[in-house]
Amino acid sequence: MAAALLEARDLCKYFYEKKNVFPAVERVSFAIREGETLGLVGESGSGKTTCGRVSVGLYKKTAGASLYQGRDIHRMSKKQYFDFTKEAQSIFQDPYAAFDPRQKALDIVAEGIDIHRLAKNGGVRRRMVVELLEKVGLREEHASQPLTVFSGGQRQRLGIARALAVNPRLIFCDECVSALDVSIQAQIINLLLDLQASRRLSYLFVSHDLTLVRQISHRVAVMRAGRIIETGETEKVCAAPRHPYTQALLAAKPIADPELEAIRGREKLFLTPPEKSGPVPGGGCSFYAQCPSALPACGKAPPPLLEWEDGRQVACYQVS
Ligand SMILES: Nc1ncnc2c1ncn2[C@@H]1O[C@H](COP(=O)(O)OP(=O)(O)OP(=O)(O)O)[C@@H](O)[C@H]1O
Numbered sequence: 001m002a003a004a005l006l007e008a009r010d011l012c013k014y015f016y017e018k019k020n021v022f023p024a025v026e027r028v029s030f031a032i033r034e035g036e037t038l039g040l041v042g043e044s045g046s047g048k049t050t051c052g053r054v055s056v057g058l059y060k061k062t063a064g065a066s067l068y069q070g071r072d073i074h075r076m077s078k079k080q081y082f083d084f085t086k087e088a089q090s091i092f093q094d095p096y097a098a099f100d101p102r103q104k105a106l107d108i109v110a111e112g113i114d115i116h117r118l119a120k121n122g123g124v125r126r127r128m129v130v131e132l133l134e135k136v137g138l139r140e141e142h143a144s145q146p147l148t149v150f151s152g153g154q155r156q157r158l159g160i161a162r163a164l165a166v167n168p169r170l171i172f173c174d175e176c177v178s179a180l181d182v183s184i185q186a187q188i189i190n191l192l193l194d195l196q197a198s199r200r201l202s203y204l205f206v207s208h209d210l211t212l213v214r215q216i217s218h219r220v221a222v223m224r225a226g227r228i229i230e231t232g233e234t235e236k237v238c239a240a241p242r243h244p245y246t247q248a249l250l251a252a253k254p255i256a257d258p259e260l261e262a263i264r265g266r267e268k269l270f271l272t273p274p275e276k277s278g279p280v281p282g283g284g285c286s287f288y289a290q291c292p293s294a295l296p297a298c299g300k301a302p303p304p305l306l307e308w309e310d311g312r313q314v315a316c317y318q319v320s
């Protein structure tokens with residue numbers, strides 16, 4: 001089996017507030033190989049964003065390790081991390097919150113080109129950007145337009161162009177299509193799939209929407225309350241989910257109303273309100289209170305994530 005491009009090993013991220021500790025990511029392990037997509041799915045507050053951010057070094061870790069091509073990201077020197085950011089890019093739900101809306105698309109897309117000094121002069125820089133715009137389905141004239149004139153879908157295309165500008169090998173996509181309506185989502189997913197096929201890109205694809213994750217991911221990891229509770233090949237997991245929580249996720253009916261569909265974004269919760277999805281007092285399985293087949297043991301200690309012979313891993317005392 002090919003070596004992993006990105007690998008998390010027992011990665012933990014705790015947030016400290018006054019005297020409280022909140023374990024947002026607890027002993028998460030996964031591996032993403034070249035050309036592969038790992039989907040990270042779970043309800044709001046389950047720790048997906050934190051997990052993604054800590055695994056690519058956007059957050060400091062609390063414990064464990066995250067390795068890029070075998071090298072510990074959190075122990076890289078400044079120079080090594082700078083070089084790593086050329087190989088690993090991120091696309092967020094609203095990547096332009098930090099940008100001046102009057103800034104031109106040219107300068108936004110060229111950010112990585114400028115940081116990593118990839119263009120010899122202004123002419124080359126512009127040619128590179130135009131090529132990228134065309135690659136993501138935009139046009140040359142978009143280059144000189146300000147951010148304000150772009151629609152949501154076009155902004156995500158810009159975000160993809162910006163990420164591609166440095167010719168990365170890995171892209172962390174955090175809810176990168178969640179705010180878009182369904183047909184635009186499909187276009188962006190298809191674009192990501194085409195780019196993966198032509199460039200052997202790897203994706204860490206984070207979404208609360210299992211339908212989306214299923215469309216793009218080779219493998220899926222289901223998160224709840226900071227832990228992975230089931231992981232394996234997407235089609236196997238979706239065809240026969242083993243953890244009662246994954247079963248409930250899959251059984252949750254999609255919202256048919258197109259207006260609701262359009263606004264679902266962060267509000268779409270599958271099963272429980274976010275305040276209930278944090279760590280469980282007493283340290284049991286996070287699904288204990290809702291689980292139809294819980295045992296007394298499930299309320300005492302979180303079940304370990306055990307590997308099955310088909311390569312799937314499930315954290316449930318009841319699975320047999
Ligand atoms: N900077 C922070 N300080 C304190 N707590 C945080 C911080 N960031 C996240 N958290 C907490 O960690 C938990 C996981 O948050 P995270 O944003 O990773 O969840 P998520 O699965 O990405 O949710 P969503 O689907 O809403 O994006 C939440 O309970 C959140 O309140």
Ligand SMILES: [Mg+2]
Pocket residue numbers: 048049050175
């Ligand atoms: Mg998130």
